[in-house]
Amino acid sequence: MALDFLRQALREHLAWWGLRHFTSDREYFAWQRQQLSIEELNQLNSQAERKRTGDRFDEIAFYDLAAQPTILPVLYSQRYEYYEEIGLRTTARLGQAKAVLDFGCGIGVLTIFYARLFPEKNFVGVDRSSASVAVAQGKADKLGLRNLRFACVDVETEPLSGAYDLVVVTHALVQAEQDRGLPSRSWRAFEREQDSSQQLSFEQRTGLAIRLDRLCQVLNPSGRMIVNEKTRQLARRVPFQRALANRGLRLAERPALIRYQTVEEVVDDGPLYVLDRKGEAALNWDEQPERDQGQLFDPGAVSMSAGDADRMLYENHWPSAQRAWEQLKDRQVISETTRQAADGRQVHAERGRSRGQHYLYCANTFDQRQLVIVEEAHSAMLDEYYQEIIRGLT
Numbered sequence: 026m027a028l029d030f031l032r033q034a035l036r037e038h039l040a041w042w043g044l045r046h047f048t049s050d051r052e053y054f055a056w057q058r059q060q061l062s063i064e065e066l067n068q069l070n071s072q073a074e075r076k077r078t079g080d081r082f083d084e085i086a087f088y089d090l091a092a093q094p095t096i097l098p099v100l101y102s103q104r105y106e107y108y109e110e111i112g113l114r115t116t117a118r119l120g121q122a123k124a125v126l127d128f129g130c131g132i133g134v135l136t137i138f139y140a141r142l143f144p145e146k147n148f149v150g151v152d153r154s155s156a157s158v159a160v161a162q163g164k165a166d167k168l169g170l171r172n173l174r175f176a177c178v179d180v181e182t183e184p185l186s187g188a189y190d191l192v193v194v195t196h197a198l199v200q201a202e203q204d205r206g207l208p209s210r211s212w213r214a215f216e217r218e219q220d221s222s223q224q225l226s227f228e229q230r231t232g233l234a235i236r237l238d239r240l241c242q243v244l245n246p247s248g249r250m251i252v253n254e255k256t257r258q259l260a261r262r263v264p265f266q267r268a269l270a271n272r273g274l275r276l277a278e279r280p281a282l283i284r285y286q287t288v289e290e291v292v293d294d295g296p297l298y299v300l301d302r303k304g305e306a307a308l309n310w311d312e313q314p315e316r317d318q319g320q321l322f323d324p325g326a327v328s329m330s331a332g333d334a335d336r337m338l339y340e341n342h343w344p345s346a347q348r349a350w351e352q353l354k355d356r357q358v359i360s361e362t363t364r365q366a367a368d369g370r371q372v373h374a375e376r377g378r379s380r381g382q383h384y385l386y387c388a389n390t391f392d393q394r395q396l397v398i399v400e401e402a403h404s405a406m407l408d409e410y411y412q413e414i415i416r417g418l419t
């Protein structure tokens with residue numbers, strides 16, 4: 026199917042759900058205020074906060090509330106571009122599958138879209154929010170879809186039934202958004218140890234283990250999985266990929282980085298993985314940082330940063346700062362500190378000199394790197410930054 030046709034069909038489908046596409050915060054929030062009472066807004070905000078910090082019952086309560094008829098279009102309009110991004114990519118990959126499971130389907134926006142497009146395939150949407158499932162089933166019934174059904178199941182407490190040749194999961198496997206993931210071996214490296222107890226701990230505290238195990242149980246041996254989670258940061262990406270690989274899942278395509286906007290905010294998530302369990306893997310799992318915009322330091326050509334442009338010779342806040350630091354010529358350390366921060370990160374801060382220029386380098390085991398280089402005349406500024414970092418660690 027042509028992309029333009031699909032995009033148009035999806036936009037009509039989203040409009041049928043009452044979703045609107047906003048690109049301005051001002052317009053979105055003005056519309057939100059018209060649609061929702063102060064009480065509804067307060068209830069939504071406090072339930073969202075409880076979801077962030079609470080247990081599975083708080084999470085279920087949030088999605089039940091989000092499925093209420095006044096709240097649904099307002100909240101889910103924020104996901105308009107997300108639906109476009111994920112919906113179109115998934116549609117293009119439904120392939121020959123006859124039986125498709127959409128796990129954590131929520132209110133079924135995309136599940137119903139797929140079922141409308143492919144009447145010859147059978148779809149099942151599963152979610153543990155009973156209010157979301159009721160909305161999804163109601164909408165499917167309105168369209169008289171016979172190739173789709175929804176079920177309220179919490180895989181944390183019960184297994185799934187059936188057998189599928191395609192399982193689709195988006196934003197439903199790794200529940201703890203704030204979980205930082207697995208630290209690297211040391212501040213000098215981006216690699217993660219192959220440590221089964223740390224891996225198990227990540228999978229258990231994020232709920233990933235039980236969800237993936239249940240999905241693997243209903244995936245046919247020759248079936249595929251399409252998975253997209255908020256696992257873009259290396260510290261989350263590595264244990265997530267290892268969890269997939271440990272269950273015999275292999276990359277059927279090169280993972281795709283996902284970017285969309287929620288109104289004005291640019292969101293980078295994914296990668297989106299297409300997986301299968303067939304024979305030898307042709308593609309390797311990538312456990313390295315993404316390519317970034319940082320350049321190596323060239324003492325001959327001075328690159329400027331915003332703000333301090335007249336004082337900085339070079340500034341790099343990306344993982345590539347590590348290579349730039351390693352390549353500094355005749356590096357002399359003036360002072361350095363390596364400490365364990367209160368939140369578990371190991372942090373290294375270093376003040377030094379390289380061929381008459383001064384640098385500050387900072388690195389930690391959650392992949393943050395920062396290298397700043399100045400002329401001798403401005404070195405006091407780096408001393409101040411250095412002290413600030415050390416104070417922040419105590």
Ligand SMILES: C[S@@+](CC[C@H](N)C(=O)[O-])C[C@H]1O[C@@H](n2cnc3c(N)ncnc32)[C@H](O)[C@@H]1O
Nearest residue numbers: 129130131152153154178179180181195196197
């Ligand atoms: C962020 S929403 C994503 C919804 C949908 N996939 C989408 O992309 O719009 C996550 C959904 O996963 C569901 N979910 C989370 N854990 C689940 C579990 N253990 N069993 C069933 N559903 C679950 C939640 O109820 C929620 O509706």
